[in-house]
Amino acid sequence: MENTTHFGFKDVATEDKQSLVRGVFDSVAGKYDLMNDVLSFGAHRLWKRYTIASSNVKPGDKVLDIAGGTGDLAIEFRKKVGDSGHVILSDINAAMLGEGRKNLINQGVFGVDFIQLNAQYLPFKDNSFDCISIAFGLRNVTDKDQALREMHRILKPGGCLLILEFSTTDSEFLKKFYDFYSFNIMPKLGEIIADDKNSYQYLAESIRKHPNQETLKDMVLNAGFGFCEYHNLSGGIVALHKGIKA
Amino acid sequence: MQHFVLEQALNLLIEKGSINLKPLDQKVVRFSLQDLPLDVNFLCTNNRIFVLNDIDRPSNVAIKLKASAFFSLFKGEDLAELLRQDQITIHGDVKTAQLLVDLLQSIEIDLEEILSRYTGDIIAHEAGKVAANFKKSTKHSSSPINVIKDGFSNLLINPTVSELYKNKQQ
Numbered sequence: 001m002e003n004t005t006h007f008g009f010k011d012v013a014t015e016d017k018q019s020l021v022r023g024v025f026d027s028v029a030g031k032y033d034l035m036n037d038v039l040s041f042g043a044h045r046l047w048k049r050y051t052i053a054s055s056n057v058k059p060g061d062k063v064l065d066i067a068g069g070t071g072d073l074a075i076e077f078r079k080k081v082g083d084s085g086h087v088i089l090s091d092i093n094a095a096m097l098g099e100g101r102k103n104l105i106n107q108g109v110f111g112v113d114f115i116q117l118n119a120q121y122l123p124f125k126d127n128s129f130d131c132i133s134i135a136f137g138l139r140n141v142t143d144k145d146q147a148l149r150e151m152h153r154i155l156k157p158g159g160c161l162l163i164l165e166f167s168t169t170d171s172e173f174l175k176k177f178y179d180f181y182s183f184n185i186m187p188k189l190g191e192i193i194a195d196d197k198n199s200y201q202y203l204a205e206s207i208r209k210h211p212n213q214e215t216l217k218d219m220v221l222n223a224g225f226g227f228c229e230y231h232n233l234s235g236g237i238v239a240l241h242k243g244i245k246a
Numbered sequence: 247m248q249h250f251v252l253e254q255a256l257n258l259l260i261e262k263g264s265i266n267l268k269p270l271d272q273k274v275v276r277f278s279l280q281d282l283p284l285d286v287n288f289l290c291t292n293n294r295i296f297v298l299n300d301i302d303r304p305s306n307v308a309i310k311l312k313a314s315a316f317f318s319l320f321k322g323e324d325l326a327e328l329l330r331q332d333q334i335t336i337h338g339d340v341k342t343a344q345l346l347v348d349l350l351q352s353i354e355i356d357l358e359e360i361l362s363r364y365t366g367d368i369i370a371h372e373a374g375k376v377a378a379n380f381k382k383s384t385k386h387s388s389s390p391i392n393v394i395k396d397g398f399s400n401l402l403i404n405p406t407v408s409e410l411y412k413n414k415q416q
Contacts (some may be wrong), residue, residue, distance in 0.1 A: 054250065056257055056294045130292060158271075158292025221302075227289060229298055231250070244289065244296055246272070 005142055008205030010078075017142045018118070022093055022094075024140075024199045025069075029095035031194040033070050038193060039186055045072075047238050048135060051164045052076045054231075054242060060084040061130035064154070066119050067091055067137020071100035075109050077133070083111065090115045091137075119147040124154045131155075135164040139210040148223035148243075155245045161225065167232070167239035174235045179212040201211065213239050249286060253297040256288075259293065265349060267293045273342050276305035280312050288346075307338035309346075322351055 004011045007020050028035060036044045052073065057063055060167055064073045067090075067166025074089040078226055089104075089112050091097045104112055117123060118124040119134065119141050132151050141147045149159050169175050182204035211219065213230050216239075220228040226246020230239045260267065270290035287305055289296040311319075315333040319325070325347045328334045334406040336343050 053254065056253070056296065058257070058261055058294065156292060156296070160296070187407075226303070227296070227298055227301060229300070242296075246289065246291075 003068075006206075006209050008202040008209065014142060015065075015177050016219040018092070021140045024202055026095045027196050028190075028194055029069075029093070029099050030130050032096065032099060035190065035194055035200075038189060043234060043238075044136075047164060047233050047240070048072055048076075050112075050231075051133065051135060051162050052080070052235060053082070054240060055133065055143060055162055055201050056160060057081060057131050058127075062086045062128065063126070063131045063133070064088045064090060064122075064129050066117075066122075066134040067094075067140070068133075068135075069100055069137075071095040071103045071109075071112070073133055073135055074100065074112050075104060075107060077131075078109055078112050086113070087111070088113045088115055090117045092116065092118050120150060122144055122154050123151040125132070126153055127156045127159075129155050131160050131162065133162040133164070136166070138163055138165050139206050144211075145219060145223065148219055148225075152224040152243075152245055157245055159245045160192055161220070161241075161243040161245075163216065163220070163241040163243070165216070165239065165241070166207040166210060167216075167236055169232075169236035174237065178237060213241075216241055248284070249297045249299065252286065253295065256295045260293075263352070265352060267295070267349070268295060269345050270342065270349070270364070273307075273339075273345075274303065274305040275342060275346055276308040278310045279316060280348070282313050305335060305338065307340070307342045307346075309343055310335040319347055319350055324336060 003014050005014045006012070007017050012020060026030075031077055034035040037221045040047075047242075054065075055077070057077060057080045057127045059080070061081045062085060063074075063077045065071075065077060065088065068074050069091055071089050073086050077087045078085075089097070089100050091100065094116055097116055104110075115123075119137070120143050132155060134151075138144055143182070148161075153225050155161060158192035169178060185242060186204055187197045190203075191197035194200070210216075213232065213236070217230055220241055220243040223243075224245070227244040228241060232239050259265070267290050271293075273290050275288045275290070276286070277288060287298045287301050289298055289301070311328075311334040315323075315328050318328060318333070325334070325344055329336065
C-alpha cells in the first residue's frame with residue numbers, strides 16, 4: 001500500500017502517524033527527562049554533550065533545535081551562541097514544548113524562542129541557520145526525506161546538521177542484551193514510572209524501524225548535503241550523523 | 247575521537263585568534279602525517295573547520311609531511327624551503343596550501359587563558375609557563391622530543407638546574 005507508513009511495528013495510514021506520535025509524547029511529556037535518565041542509565045546526557053561539542057557552534061550563530069522537547073540541547077546552545085546569537089527550540093508537540101519552556105525558566109535561561117512546528121515544513125527562509133540539531137526526533141517524523149530536504153534548505157552554506165538518534169550495533173552480545181532490555185524491561189519501566197507501557201513499547205519498536213547508520217548517511221547526502229559522517233556512540237546503540245551543506 | 251579533538255582544537259584556535267578563514271572558504275585540504283597515524287580532510291567553510299575522514303569529492307590540495315616538518319611550519323619555517331628540502335609533498339593547488347600554512351603561522355594564542363577555562367587558573371598558569379619554556383627551548387634545538395626528555399631528566403636527576411623546578415620556586 002502506497003499511503004501507509006510504520007508506527008513502531010504496525011503499518012498505519014500515513015496521515016495518521018503524526019497524531020499517533022503526538023499521543024505518545026502527550027502521554028510521556030511530564031516524565032520525559034526522568035524516563036530518559038532511567039532508561040539510558042544517564043547516558044543520554046553524555047550523548048547530548050558530545051553532540052553539542054561536535055556542533056562547532058560559536059558566538060553569534062543561529063541555531064534551530066528540532067524536536068527539542070524539554071530543551072536540554074537548546075540550553076547548551078544558548079550558552080555557546082551568547083547574546084549575539086539566536087537559538088530556537090522547536091517541537092511538533094505542544095506538551096513537550098511546554099515542558100521545555102518550564103525547564104528553561106527553572107534554569108534561568110532566557111533568550112530562546114519557542115516554535116511549534118512540523119519538521120517536514122520548516123517556516124524559515126532559505127540559508128538562515130548555522131546549525132540545526134534533531135536529537136531522538138527523526139525516527140518519529142513521517143517523511144524523513146522531506147524533513148532532511150527542508151533542513152538542508154534553511155541551513156546556510158557551510159551550516160551543520162546534527163542528527164542524534166538510536167541506531168544499530170554491530171556487537172552480537174550488545175544486540176542480544178539491547179533486544180532483551182528494550183522489549184522486556186523498557187515497557188515495564190514505562191508502566192511503573194510513567195504509567196504508560198504502550199508508549200515505551202512504541203519507543204523500542206520505532207528504534208528497530210529506524211534506518212541504520214549507512215542508510216541514514218545516504219539519506220542525508222541525497223537530501224543535498226555535500227558531506228556527511230557519523231560517529232557511533234555506546235557501541236552503535238546511538239549514532240551522531242553530521243551533515244554539512246556545501 | 248582523534249578527529250573530534252583535532253576539530254575542537256583548531257576551531258578554538260581560530261576563534262581565539264580571530265582568524266579569518268574566508269580565503270579558504272569551501273576548500274578541502276587533505277593532510278597526512280607520514281610518521282603518525284593521521285590522515286584527514288580539513289573542510290573550511292562558514293568561517294570554521296570541519297575535520298572529515300572520507301569525502302566523496304577530490305580535495306583541492308593534498309599535503310603529506312613528517313611530524314618534524316609540521317612543527318617547523320608552526321615555528322615559522324618557510325613553506326618553499328621545506329618543499330625544496332623534500333620535507334613536504336604537495337599535490338594540487340599550492341596556493342591553497344600556502345594559505346593554510348599562513349593561517350597556521352598567524353595563530354597566536356594565550357595558552358594559559360584557554361586552558362584556564364578547563365583546568366582553573368593556577369594549573370593553567372603553570373602549564374603556560376612550561377609551554378613557554380618549551381617554545382623558547384625548541385628555538386635552539388632540532389628535536390622537541392629531546393627538549394622534553396632533557397627537561398624531565400633534569401627535574402628528576404638535578405632539580406636545581408631544571409627550568410621546571412625554578413618555576414616552582416618563584
